[in-house]
Each structure stands twice: as structure tokens, then as C-alpha cells.
Amino acid sequence: MSTIADFINKNARQNVLDALAKAKDNESYHALLSLTEARALERADAVDRGEITGRLAGVPFVVKDNFLAYGAPTTAASKMLESFNAPLQATAVEKLEAEGAICIGKANLDAFAHGGSTENSAFGPTKNAIDQTRVAGGSSGGSAVVTALDIVPFALGSDTGGSIRQPASFNGVVGVKPTYGTVSRYGVVAMASSTDTIGTFATNAADAALIMDIISGRDSKDMTTLPDFFATITEAPAPLKIGLIKEFMSPEVDQDVRDRVNEYADKLKTAGHQIDDVSLPIVSLTLAMYYIIVPAEISSNLARYDGIRYGRRSQGVQTLAQLYGRSRDEGFVTENKRRIMIGSYVLSSGFFDAYYLQAQKARTLLINEFNELFKTYDVLIGPVAPTPAFLLGENTGDPIKMYLADIMTVPASLAGLPAISVPAGTSTAGLPIGVQLMGQRRSDAMLLSLAESMEQK
Amino acid sequence: MIDEETLQKYDMTIGIECHVQLATTTKLFSGADNDAREAAPNTVVNPIDFGLPGMLPVLNREAVNLAIKAGKALNSEIAHVSRFDRKHYFYPDLPKGYQTTQMYHPIIIGGHVDAPLEDGTTVTVRIHHAHMEEDAGKLTHFGDYSLVDLNRAGTPLIEIVSEPDIHSPAAAKAYATELYRLMTYAGVTNGDLYHGNMRFDVNISIAPKGALELGTRAEVKNLNSFRSVERAAEHEFRRQVEQLEKGERIVQETRGWDDAKQKTSSQRSKEDAQDYRYMPDADIPPIVLEDAEIAEIQATVPHLPPYFRAQWNEAGFNKDIIDALLLSQSSAELIERIRLSSDADIAKRVGFWFLKLVSKDDAEDGPLRVATADVADNYYIELATMVQDGKLNSNAGDAVFEEMNKTGEAPTVIAERLNLIQVSDEGAIAAIVDEVLADPASAQAVTDLRAGNDKVIGFLVGQVMKKSQGKANPALAQKLIRERL
Numbered sequence: 001m002s003t004i005a006d007f008i009n010k011n012a013r014q015n016v017l018d019a020l021a022k023a024k025d026n027e028s029y030h031a032l033l034s035l036t037e038a039r040a041l042e043r044a045d046a047v048d049r050g051e052i053t054g055r056l057a058g059v060p061f062v063v064k065d066n067f068l069a070y071g072a073p074t075t076a077a078s079k080m081l082e083s084f085n086a087p088l089q090a091t092a093v094e095k096l097e098a099e100g101a102i103c104i105g106k107a108n109l110d111a112f113a114h115g116g117s118t119e120n121s122a123f124g125p126t127k128n129a130i131d132q133t134r135v136a137g138g139s140s141g142g143s144a145v146v147t148a149l150d151i152v153p154f155a156l157g158s159d160t161g162g163s164i165r166q167p168a169s170f171n172g173v174v175g176v177k178p179t180y181g182t183v184s185r186y187g188v189v190a191m192a193s194s195t196d197t198i199g200t201f202a203t204n205a206a207d208a209a210l211i212m213d214i215i216s217g218r219d220s221k222d223m224t225t226l227p228d229f230f231a232t233i234t235e236a237p238a239p240l241k242i243g244l245i246k247e248f249m250s251p252e253v254d255q256d257v258r259d260r261v262n263e264y265a266d267k268l269k270t271a272g273h274q275i276d277d278v279s280l281p282i283v284s285l286t287l288a289m290y291y292i293i294v295p296a297e298i299s300s301n302l303a304r305y306d307g308i309r310y311g312r313r314s315q316g317v318q319t320l321a322q323l324y325g326r327s328r329d330e331g332f333v334t335e336n337k338r339r340i341m342i343g344s345y346v347l348s349s350g351f352f353d354a355y356y357l358q359a360q361k362a363r364t365l366l367i368n369e370f371n372e373l374f375k376t377y378d379v380l381i382g383p384v385a386p387t388p389a390f391l392l393g394e395n396t397g398d399p400i401k402m403y404l405a406d407i408m409t410v411p412a413s414l415a416g417l418p419a420i421s422v423p424a425g426t427s428t429a430g431l432p433i434g435v436q437l438m439g440q441r442r443s444d445a446m447l448l449s450l451a452e453s454m455e456q457k
Numbered sequence: 458m459i460d461e462e463t464l465q466k467y468d469m470t471i472g473i474e475c476h477v478q479l480a481t482t483t484k485l486f487s488g489a490d491n492d493a494r495e496a497a498p499n500t501v502v503n504p505i506d507f508g509l510p511g512m513l514p515v516l517n518r519e520a521v522n523l524a525i526k527a528g529k530a531l532n533s534e535i536a537h538v539s540r541f542d543r544k545h546y547f548y549p550d551l552p553k554g555y556q557t558t559q560m561y562h563p564i565i566i567g568g569h570v571d572a573p574l575e576d577g578t579t580v581t582v583r584i585h586h587a588h589m590e591e592d593a594g595k596l597t598h599f600g601d602y603s604l605v606d607l608n609r610a611g612t613p614l615i616e617i618v619s620e621p622d623i624h625s626p627a628a629a630k631a632y633a634t635e636l637y638r639l640m641t642y643a644g645v646t647n648g649d650l651y652h653g654n655m656r657f658d659v660n661i662s663i664a665p666k667g668a669l670e671l672g673t674r675a676e677v678k679n680l681n682s683f684r685s686v687e688r689a690a691e692h693e694f695r696r697q698v699e700q701l702e703k704g705e706r707i708v709q710e711t712r713g714w715d716d717a718k719q720k721t722s723s724q725r726s727k728e729d730a731q732d733y734r735y736m737p738d739a740d741i742p743p744i745v746l747e748d749a750e751i752a753e754i755q756a757t758v759p760h761l762p763p764y765f766r767a768q769w770n771e772a773g774f775n776k777d778i779i780d781a782l783l784l785s786q787s788s789a790e791l792i793e794r795i796r797l798s799s800d801a802d803i804a805k806r807v808g809f810w811f812l813k814l815v816s817k818d819d820a821e822d823g824p825l826r827v828a829t830a831d832v833a834d835n836y837y838i839e840l841a842t843m844v845q846d847g848k849l850n851s852n853a854g855d856a857v858f859e860e861m862n863k864t865g866e867a868p869t870v871i872a873e874r875l876n877l878i879q880v881s882d883e884g885a886i887a888a889i890v891d892e893v894l895a896d897p898a899s900a901q902a903v904t905d906l907r908a909g910n911d912k913v914i915g916f917l918v919g920q921v922m923k924k925s926q927g928k929a930n931p932a933l934a935q936k937l938i939r940e941r942l
Contacts, residue, residue, distance in 0.1 A: 068511050081510065088504060090511060187511040193739035222513050223742055296736055300543050303554020304508040308605065324547050347545075347734035356736065 001173075001203040004059055004153045004210060012047035012058030012102065016040045019060040019104050022151040029127045031136070031145040032062065035105040036071030043102045055214065057100030062146045062155040065106035066113055066189040069093045076189045077121040078111040080305050080312045080331030090187025091222070092156055092198050092215040099214050107142030107155060111333040112302065113163055113191045115139050116405050119396055120335045127392070129171045130431060134389040137167030140201070144171040147201040148432075154202040154211050160191045161290055162384070162409025164199045165421035169384035169434025172423045173201050174208045174451065177409075179441045180416030181226040182212070184219030192297035193224075195413040205422065205452035209233075209445060216444075226442070233445045236453035240378040242268055243278030248382030248408050256427035257383045264424045264435045265381065267457050278373055278380065282366050283411060289366065290410040291403060292346050292359040298336075299343025305331060338399065367415045379450060380438040383408055384421045388431035408436065418444040422451045459699050467663045467701075469694045470671050471623035473582075473632060473686070474658040476614050477640050478592070479523045480647045485591045485613035486514035486557065486741075493608035494652050506611040508552030513740050516541075520613040521744055522754050523645045524564050524589050527615055529755040530639040531584050533568030538745055541589075541738040546731050549605045550594035558616075560735045563588035564744060565615070571763060572628070572635035577776060580628040583620040590614050615645070621660070621671070626694070630687035633657055637683070638762045642786050650681055657686050662707070663697045672697070673707040677714050677721050689714045693721055765789050772801035774808065781812045788814075791834065799838045806841040810858045832865050840868035847930055850922075853877040881930040883937070886921070889929060890937045893920045906942055914938060 007015050020040070023032055040060070047058045063069055066076045068086035075081045093103065110120035118126040118141025126141040128134035129148035136145045140157030144167035147155050157164040159177035168175025176199040183198035190196060198215065202208035209232045216230040244265050249258050269275045307313035307327030314326035332340070346355035373380060385405055395402040412419035418441070421434040439447045481491050487505035490496075505512045528535045540562040543555040568584035594610035596603050617636065623629050637655055641648035648654050662674035675697070677689045697707050712721040762783050769779050769792075782789050788811045796804035840861065844854040849872060860871045872878050880886055893899055899920060902913040914935060921934040 189510045
């Protein structure tokens with residue numbers, strides 16, 4: 001797979017034309033919802049004329065279609081925003097453009113990023129880069145697949161409960177979910193405000209670090225952004241204490257997945273790091289916490305899609321209630337409605353204390369358990385998902401089974417920790433398997449330097 | 458109609474929620490202009506107020522500072538940690554599908570307002586809390602369609618929630634009026650009542666005198682003048698008494714006030730109440746305030762009405778003067794500066810002049826700005842001293858005051874120019890007195906005075922004043938007349 005360096009100091013127009021051609025050749029994967037061809041070529045020409053410079057001058061990339069960006073509608077893979085053209089761009093996109101990067105298209109996702117397979121896209125699923133009968137993972141499935149198919153060297157995604165890490169694992173690329181607050185959420189369609197993070201897919205850890213270095217930083221438009229802290233580390237880390245989370249390695253987890261993770265642990269040991277089995281007992285409760293807190297926030301964040309000011313408005317309605325009801329019915333997919341229903345329920349008067357507040361208290365316990373482990377360990381590792389990419393349609397009829405696939409990614413999301421997914425080989429059937437590296441808040445660059453140091457081993 | 462005797466059998470209990478629009482430059486969570494009074498619909502709206510996808514709130518620190526000042530005016534505590542929550546409901550004027558407010562951890566806690574009534578008594582109303590929140594937009598209905606204007610969406614407000622400590626319409630009016638003074642003096646709001654800068658929701662219930670439990674309350678929403686607060690409370694009291702006397706129940710409901718008809722009418726009952734599904738707003742970090750920071754901001758709050766009342770009561774100002782002076786913050790501050798740099802008598806004298814400039818009715822619809830030229834404080838003191846020392850008589854003093862407010866000139870300059878310096882030279886006045894007494898027109902008065910009708914001396918003094926073009930010292934003139942007769 002190509003790296004960012006392969007695109008630097010080349011003819012930018014050619015870079016973009018090649019990427020667009022590859023995108024068209026790979027239409028059958030349905031990884032992209034739109035191409036921003038005209039704008040991309042304009043920008044490429046400006047780069048070639050020397051009018052746009054920067055660390056990513058002429059490098060093509062793709063953004064998940066829940067990022068507001070010029071050149072194509074921002075649909076969030078929903079009928080609700082099918083023809084919504086953004087009047088401004090996400091901070092992350094602006095920062096990449098300021099370094100000369102060129103967005104060539106917008107990637108498919110589960111509608112409003114609700115899902116873990118990209119099968120909830122209102123415009124049809126994205127297929128796995130390695131096996132077209134399998135899911136891309138999600139919700140940032142399209143971004144993972146365009147990176148894995150080598151259409152672009154990196155692509156932006158958003159990760160609320162695993163939406164970057166899991167598709168990275170399913171398609172064999174690097175995926176970074178940073179510390180909560182590292183990258184501005186401004187201009188990204190909100191899902192769950194307290195766990196939404198913006199990150200990247202790349203073909204290698206060093207490229208991922210470069211992208212994170214560019215898109216991270218305090219943004220006056222997002223009050224939850226942290227003061228700038230991300231600084232790329234080029235040298236390999238000194239010997240670390242690493243904990244392998246044993247609850248993630250239970251027999252229910254696919255044998256191939258456990259084998260690859262164990263092998264990665266062995267390689268870490270060989271490289272001089274200390275590996276111990278550690279326990280995070282509260283893990284068994286994290287899905288329950290997640291599927292209360294996140295739907296609650298979703299029900300709130302999706303309330304603005306009412307058909308009044310923009311987006312889908314149902315025709316032929318007689319009353320205001322019908323306008324709301326039908327517009328939302330037509331604009332949202334089943335999974336959106338399911339989460340809005342759950343969220344509205346747990347926030348209802350009389351249930352708020354029993355569900356939402358309880359879940360928030362449990363979340364504090366989870367954070368405490370992580371902090372306890374970080375007193376001893378620098379890094380925690382485990383699988384990203386219990387299985388490699390599953391078959392298209394395999395889990396669609398069973399939302400609970402679909403939610404269970406998130407069990408290893410939601411803990412870092414709820415605790416706001418950085419977590420990355422790095423390729424760790426394949427299953428016996430040849431499907432990619434990722435290993436997850438988690439660290440303390442703000443240890444993002446260290447995790448990437450560790451991943452980079454292990455890439456050649 | 459219910460007779461007074463029946464009304465006497467009941468007590469009323471009133472609590473008031475007051476929305477105060479904060480005098481910030483920009484909105485609570487966006488950089489859009491906070492003054493939309495003259496703007497065309499939907500022109501003072503940015504993507505955040507519009508609720509575009511991906512937009513995030515950025516808390517306006519100026520609004521927080523104004524809330525901290527409001528807390529001082531309300532004798533409240535400022536929370537060291539306060540937070541924003543989301544209140545959900547669907548309505549076309551609510552762009553995000555929720556209102557950002559402070560449900561669980563408001564910034565202002567407790568406090569009280571001592572509101573003076575017109576009869577000279579004072580009602581103390583405790584404050585439960587006050588929270589920050591954003592306003593919604595506006596929906597206007599036309600036949601079979603409605604139009605949305607989001608100019609007001611995102612305007613910063615504080616909602617001040619009182620305890621049910623009010624028991625008469627007059628006290629309700631007094632509380633509303635005093636809140637208005639406190640908030641305008643503290644600079645929290647511009648106090649433009651016509652444009653809804655302060656809006657009152659009056660919760661009222663009645664119960665037979667002596668009853669231990671409160672009755673079911675009705676809430677009259679969106680009152681925007683002190684008079685309507687009083688009238689709505691009066692009307693609602695009568696309506697509820699009538700209802701109970703007829704043997705009917707009071708329904709918990711929201712009622713509107715029709716200013717033209719001077720009556721309340723039902724808008725929606727509690728059965729229609731929505732479940733707002735409140736939740737913490739994760740997009741806005743908690744407001745964390747240290748004591749030192751709070752003290753620093755509150756130190757910038759100027760003197761408030763209770764301070765002036767206390768000072769002036771002690772200095773012997775009468776209530777009418779105090780009330781009139783407090784109608785305008787700039788006049789109140791001026792009089793207090795004069796009192797401190799001269800003395801209470803001079804200050805009172807200047808106060809009387811200002812009393813003539815302001816009338817209470819003016820204050821019903823907004824802040825009172827007494828229009829004066831830029832007059833130096835010491836000019837007012839000089840003018841009052843001139844009158845006190847007999848250099849100007851009181852009519853001349855009024856004239857100089859009026860002219861001084863137009864031109865800003867020194868009072869001596871004006872008095873000279875208008876030729877108003879009082880003549881206290883006995884010889885000069887004696888000549889005029891002789892002239893007046895010799896005038897045949899005075900003959901009758903002279904006869905009457907000699908006959909012991911002392912009242913007519915006023916007529917003779919008046920003649921002297923007239924002949925002297927108002928400059929004669931009237932006391933001296935009187936003395937000279939008496940000497941001659």
C-alpha cells in the first residue's frame with residue numbers, strides 16, 4: 001500500500017486523476033458516496049502552480065460523509081441530508097486543506113454513524129476491501145475501504161464507540177481514535193457529544209501520526225478541545241509496561257483473533273517490553289453503559305433534523321406534528337429510529353435517574369478502573385473486535401448481536417482514552433485482524449510511535 | 458361579580474419567574490449580534506443559532522459575567538461549578554430541538570429582593586435560584602401558514618425564580634419593579650420592556666384565609682410591564698375566587714394575559730405538559746468560578762437602589778424624592794455624588810429639580826434617561842448654593858437649571874446672561890417698594906393690609922417682583938413693605 005510520501009513532490013493533478021480513476025474502478029465496493037472532482041482538480045492545479053503549499057501539498061484524501069466539506073453534499077449517508085450542501089467546512093478538513101491536501105470524495109458510513117458495518121447507510125452497504133461478501137465494518141466503513149484499496153493514502157473518520165478502530169481492523173489498515181478533545185468536532189455531524197472523536201485511517205503509523213499532528217489542536221469553535229498536546233515522536237519508545245486485558249481474550253472471542261493478538265504481544269515482549277495479563281472487570285457492564293448514554297445523546301443531537309430549516313421535508317402534510325413525524329420517518333433509517341427511541345426513553349421523566357444517571361456513575365467506575373491500571377501500565381492491549389469481518393447481512397436482523405461486536409472498543413470511548421487499531425495479520429481465511437493499543441489520556445503520539453516501532457517486526 | 462367581603466375570605470400566594478435579556482454584544486453561544494430590534498427577520502442568525510449539522514456552542518463569557526453581577530444584585534450565592542443542560546421539545550422556532558438551559562446546576566443560588574411598596578412598606582421576596590439560558594426564535598401565524606424568525610434564537614437570558622413570598626398584586630408589582638431597577642442599575646440588561654428585555658411569568662394560587670396548604674396554581678405567562686403584572690394578579694385572584702365560590706376546582710394551567718381586555722385566558726393545561734427529557738449538555742464544559750474571580754467581577758457593580766435608599770433616608774430625603782430620583786440611574790448617581798461632595802441640603806435642592814424632570818409613568822415602558830447636557834457636578838452645587846444663599850430666588854433657580862441642562866454653561870454665566878441675579882440691595886428694593894405702594898393699582902391692597910388682612914401682602918410682594926423682573930429678594934421686599942405700612 002502506498003504512503004503519503006509517495007504523493008509528495010509529484011504532479012498534484014496526476015495524483016488526483018489517479019485517485020479518481022481508482023475510485024471509479026472500485027465503484028463495486030460502494031466505499032464513496034460522492035466525488036468532489038471539480039473542486040479537487042481546481043485545488044490540484046493551484047498546488048501545481050505553487051499557490052498552495054504545505055506538508056500535504058497535492059496529497060489526495062477522502063472524508064467520511066458526516067464531515068461538512070465543500071464540493072459535494074454532506075449526507076451522513078441519510079435521506080434526511082441527501083441534498084444538504086454545507087456552507088462551511090469542518091475544522092479538520094480546513095486544517096488538511098491548509099497543508100495542501102486535496103479531498104477527492106466523501107466516504108460511505110452507517111447513516112448518522114449509527115452502526116458497526118456500514119450496512120445502515122441509506123444508500124447501501126460498503127463491501128470489505130479484502131472480501132466483497134463481507135462487511136466493511138463501521139461506521140466509518142467507506143474511509144477504511146478507500147485506504148485499504150489504496151485509492152488514497154489516508155482518510156478521515158469519526159469514532160464514537162469504535163467506528164474507526166473496528167473497520168480499520170476489518171480492512172487491515174491503521175485507525176486512530178484519539179483522546180477525547182484532541183481534534184475539533186466542529187463541522188462534523190454530531191452523534192454522541194461526550195464520546196465523538198475525529199481520527200484518521202492510514203496505511204502506516206507514521207502517516208497516521210502526521211495526519212493527527214495536523215488535525216489536532218485547540219479550536220475556539222469547539223469548547224471541548226484540549227490545549228495542543230500532540231507532538232509526533234519519531235524514536236521507538238523505551239521499554240514499556242504493557243497489560244493484556246484478559247476479559248478481551250475470553251473463549252467467546254474468535255480463536256484467530258486471540259492468536260494474532262497473542263503473537264503481537266509476543267513480538268512486543270521480544271522488542272523488550274514487559275507484558276502482563278491484567279483485568280478490567282467492569283468491561284462486562286460497558287455495553288450497557290454505552291447503549292444508554294450514547295442513544296440518549298443521539299436522541300438529543302438528532303432533534304434538529306425536523307424538516308423546518310433544511311434537510312428532508314415530507315410533502316403533503318396537514319399538521320405540524322405530521323411534518324415532524326413524516327419527515328423524520330422518511331429521513332432516518334431503522335437504526336437511527338431505534339437509538340432515538342431508546343435515548344428518549346432513558347431520558348424520560350422518571351427514568352432519567354434509573355438509567356442515564358446510573359450509567360454515568362458506572363462510567364466513572366470504568367474510568368477509575370482504567371486509572372488504576374495506568375498506575376502500573378503504560379499501554380493496554382487487546383483485540384479490536386471479537387471476530388474478523390462478518391458476512392454482509394449476517395447480523396442485520398439481530399441488533400443485540402451487532403452491538404456485542406462493539407464490546408472491546410466502547411471502553412476507551414466512554415473513558416475518553418486514545419486507542420488505535422493496527423494490523424496484526426490475518427485469519428486462517430485470510431481476513432485482516434487488528435490489535436488495539438490503548439493508553440492514558442494524551443498518550444496518543446506514544447501509542448503511534450510504539451505501533452511504528454513494531455511495524456517491521 | 459364577587460363582592461369585596463367574599464374576596465376578603467381568601468389569601469393569594471404569588472411566585473414570579475422573570476426572564477431577563479442580558480446586555481451582551483453577541484448571543485449566548487454564537488458571535489451573532491445580540492441586538493435584533495431593528496433587524497429584518499433571520500438576518501441576525503449564524504450557523505450555530507440556525508442549528509446546522511456539526512455546529513457547536515461557544516459560551517459567551519460576557520454573559521457569564523453579567524449573571525455574576527445579577528447574583529450580586531439579588532444578594533445571591535454564585536455557584537463555583539454550574540452547568541448547562543438541554544431541554545427538549547419540538548417547535549419551529551427552536552432550531553436545535555432543544556433549549557440550552559441550566560436545569561440541574563444553576564449559576565445563581567438563593568438570595569432575596571427587598572421591594573418597597575407605594576404605601577411605604579417593604580416586601581422581602583426570597584430568590585430560589587436564577588439560571589442562564591438561551592431564548593427561542595419567534596413564530597408568526599398567517600392563515601394557513603406560519604413564518605419563523607430566528608433573530609432572537611440564542612439571545613442570552615437569565616431566569617430569576619422567586620419563592621412564593623408575594624401576597625398581593627401591589628407586592629407583585631413592587632417586586633417586578635425592583636427587579637427591573639436592580640437589573641438595569643447593575644448593567645445586567647438594557648431593560649427595554651417594549652422589546653421584551655424583561656418578561657414576567659406570574660404563578661398564583663389562592664386559599665381560604667388561615668389554610669395551611671396552598672391552592673392549585675395557575676401561571677400567567679409573558680407579562681412585559683409592571684402594571685400588567687399587577688393587573689394580571691388582581692384579575693387572576695378574582696377569577697380563582699369566583700371559581701371556588703361557584704364550587705369549581707382550579708385547574709393547574711398556563712394562562713395568557715390580554716392587555717386590551719385586561720383579563721387572563723387559558724392557554725394549556727398541565728395534562729398537555731411535555732416531558733422535556735432534560736440531560737447535561739456535553740458540548741459545554743462546566744462553568745468553574747473561583748471566589749476571587751467572582752469578587753473581582755462583582756466589584757464592578759455600581760451602587761444599587763437599596764444603597765441609595767439607605768443613604769438618602771438617613772440624610773432625610775423624603776420618599777417621593779427618593780422614588781423619583783431612583784427612576785433614573787444617572788440622576789441617582791449624580792445626586793449621591795453631590796451629597797457626598799457638598800451636603801444633604803444641597804443634594805435635596807438639586808433632587809427637587811430632577812423630580813420635575815421625571816415622572817413615574819415614564820418608567821413603565823423602559824429605562825428612563827433624563828436628557829441633560831453634559832453638566833459638571835459642581836455647577837449643580839453652585840446653582841443650589843446660589844439659591845440657598847439668596848442670590849437667586851427659586852423661580853430664577855428653576856430657570857437657570859433648565860437652561861444649564863440645555864447648554865452646560867456655568868450657573869453664574871447663565872444667571873448673568875438672563876439677568877436673574879437676585880437684588881438684595883435694600884436701597885434698590887426700597888425704591889421699587891415705594892413705587893409699588895404709590896401706584897393707584899395698589900391702593901386697595903394697602904388699605905386692606907392696614908385693616909389687618911395680612912394675605913394681601915403676597916399681592917404687593919408680587920408687584921415688587923414683577924417690577925424688578927423677578928430679581929428682587931422677596932423676603933427683603935416683604936420686610937420693607939411691612940416697615941412702610
